[in-house]
Every structure is written in structure tokens, then in C-alpha cells.
Amino acid sequence: MSTHSNDAGSLVESSVDDGVLVLTLNSPANGNALDVAMTEALSDALEHINDRRDVHCVLLRSSSSRHFCTGGNVKDMQSGSDLMSGGVEDVRDRLHRSLHRITRALSALDVPSICAVNGAAVGAGCDLTLMCDIRVASTQAVFAESFLRLGLVSGIGGSWFLARIVGYAKALELTLTSEFIDADAALNLGIVSKIVPGDALDGEALSLAKRIAQNPPVALRMAKRLVREAADASLATTLEMAASMQAILLCGREHKDAVGRFLEQQAAKKRTHM
Known part of the structure; x- marks a missing residue:
């Protein structure tokens, strides 16, 4: 096991455990809200993962027992500070340069990403979970596309991900009602893959x-x-990608080593049953 942790006081803590990069949102008093500081910290943690050969999977979690991420900071919205300061063009440009860094980085990850949702995932926090490839939830998890409650839309791109996970009609219903759904409803909709007790979430x-x-x-x-590109590609394009990737892998050392290990394991099983 190779483990390395950064400073415990950082907004996004990181460690590597057997090829898994664990990123922990660590602003529990603030509900892990995506203010400027948290947005920058998470973006910085995500943007260089593709260059790291020691990372084969990313796990995004929260240090809070109540919240995964509560989205935008409502107090900042009221005061006009943080991401919301300035005129229309200023706010639009700031969204591109701040929150959208997270969206672009997560959607561009070469390695799989898993999100452990232990509590409230609301607004942009809900969208953050949707950007990950796989979601595992605790029994206390709740999700909400709650932007309309504040007279807003998803400014981080969550509508793109939501519609692809639950379908157009259900995505529109969740968006237009701002309904909070529990872990069971999220499982039925395919938003999460599995529900576990809260004390078992991190381990699972x-x-x-x-x-x-x-x-x-x-x-x-x-x-x-291949799976990511196939979701929006034609069959012909997908077959071309599959053939190219398979040819590269079949001619590579990784495949040959894997075949060797498989045959050795099969031989060992036969010997134990003789």
C-alpha cells in the first residue's frame, strides 16, 4: 500500500491508497459549499490527475457526516460577494474560469471516478456527484436539483449529466420541482449504484x-x-474506436502479462483439485 496525505487543514485533502486517489471535501462547517476557495482547491486537485501514473481510480468523499456538498453559498449570493460579484459579463466569465474548471476536469478524467455520498448533495453539490462515473450512497444521502428555489438554473453543467443518467422527462421533473429525493429514490432512478449504512460507506x-x-x-x-464516448457516438464510430483500442492492447505488454497471469492461476487451480 502506498499512501500519501497532504496537510490535514486543507479544503480538499488527498491521499493515494493502492492506486486510488482519495479526495476529501473538508469544509464541514460550511457544508462543503462551492465558494471560491473550495472551487479552486478542488479544481487544483483534479486537473493534473491524468498525468499521474500512480492513480488508477479517483474516490471523491466528504469529511462531514451531514453534508456531501451543499452547492453555492447562499449568504454569498445575498451579499453579492464571492462568485456572484460584479455585472452579468463578470459573473459569466467567473463561472467559466472557476466552477467550470471542476466540470471540465471531472468529465475529462481518463481514470474512473467514484463518489461516496454520505449526506446532502444539493444544487451544485448534486451536480458534482453526477459528474462522477459511479455513485455509492449512504442511507442518509439526499439529492436535489434545487436551483429554481433560488431563482437559478444549474450553472455548473449538471443538466447535461442528469439527463443522461435519468432521461429527459425525469431530469426535467427533478429540475422543475426542485424535489429532494432520498437514497432509495436515487437508486431506483439509477443515480446511485448502491446504498449502504453510513458507517460502512467509506469502506464500501x-x-x-x-x-x-x-x-x-x-x-x-x-x-x-470507450464507454464514455460510445454514449454519444454512432455504432460505426464506436466499432472503429473499439477496433483501434483493442489492436493497441492486443499488441501491448500489459495484455500479454495479464494472459500469463490468468493461465498460471488456472493451472494452480487444477493442481489444487488433483
Whole structure:
């Protein structure tokens, strides 16, 4: 196991455990709100992951037992500070340069990403979970596309992800009602893959991340990219991508090593049953 942690006082703590980069939102008193400081810290943590060969999976979690992320800071909205200061063009430009850094970085990850949702994921916090590839929730998790309650829309791009996960009609219903849904409803909609008790969430999510991370790293990144691109591509384009990726992998050392290990394991099983 190779583990490295950064300063415990940072807004986003990070550590690497058996190929899993664990990123922990660490502003519990603020509900892990995506203010300027948190946005910059999370963006900085995400933007260089593709260059790290020691990372094969990302796990995003919260240090809070009540909130995963409560989205934008409502007090800042009222005061006109933080991301909301200035005129229309200033705010638009700031959204592109701040919050959208998170969206672009998460959507561009070559390695799979898992989100452990332990409490409230509201507004942009809900969108943050949707940007991850897989979501595991505790029984206390709640989700809400709650922007209309504040006379807003999703400014971080969550509508793009939500519609692809739950379908157009349900995405529109969740958006227009600002309805809060619990973990069971999220499971039924396909927003989360699994529900576990709160005290088991971190262990379950990390176990899943480690199972994914143990795969051959080049093939792992290609497998994620193929599924991601296939979601919006034609069959012909998908087949072309699949053929190109498979040819690269079949001719590579990673595949040959994996085949060797598989055959050795099969031989060992036969010997134990003789």
C-alpha cells in the first residue's frame, strides 16, 4: 500500500491508497459549499490527475457526516460577494474560469471516478456527484436539483449529466420541482449504484475503487474512454474506436502479462483439485 496525505487543514485533502486517489471535501462547517476557495482547491486537485501514473481510480468523499456538498453559498449570493460579484459579463466569465474548471476536469478524467455520498448533495453539490462515473450512497444521502428555489438554473453543467443518467422527462421533473429525493429514490432512478449504512460507506466505496484500480492501467483508461464516448457516438464510430483500442492492447505488454497471469492461476487451480 502506498499512501500519501497532504496537510490535514486543507479544503480538499488527498491521499493515494493502492492506486486510488482519495479526495476529501473538508469544509464541514460550511457544508462543503462551492465558494471560491473550495472551487479552486478542488479544481487544483483534479486537473493534473491524468498525468499521474500512480492513480488508477479517483474516490471523491466528504469529511462531514451531514453534508456531501451543499452547492453555492447562499449568504454569498445575498451579499453579492464571492462568485456572484460584479455585472452579468463578470459573473459569466467567473463561472467559466472557476466552477467550470471542476466540470471540465471531472468529465475529462481518463481514470474512473467514484463518489461516496454520505449526506446532502444539493444544487451544485448534486451536480458534482453526477459528474462522477459511479455513485455509492449512504442511507442518509439526499439529492436535489434545487436551483429554481433560488431563482437559478444549474450553472455548473449538471443538466447535461442528469439527463443522461435519468432521461429527459425525469431530469426535467427533478429540475422543475426542485424535489429532494432520498437514497432509495436515487437508486431506483439509477443515480446511485448502491446504498449502504453510513458507517460502512467509506469502506464500501474504497473497496470498489480498489477493485477497479487493480485492473491493467492502460486498458482501464481505454475501457472508461470507450464507454464514455460510445454514449454519444454512432455504432460505426464506436466499432472503429473499439477496433483501434483493442489492436493497441492486443499488441501491448500489459495484455500479454495479464494472459500469463490468468493461465498460471488456472493451472494452480487444477493442481489444487488433483
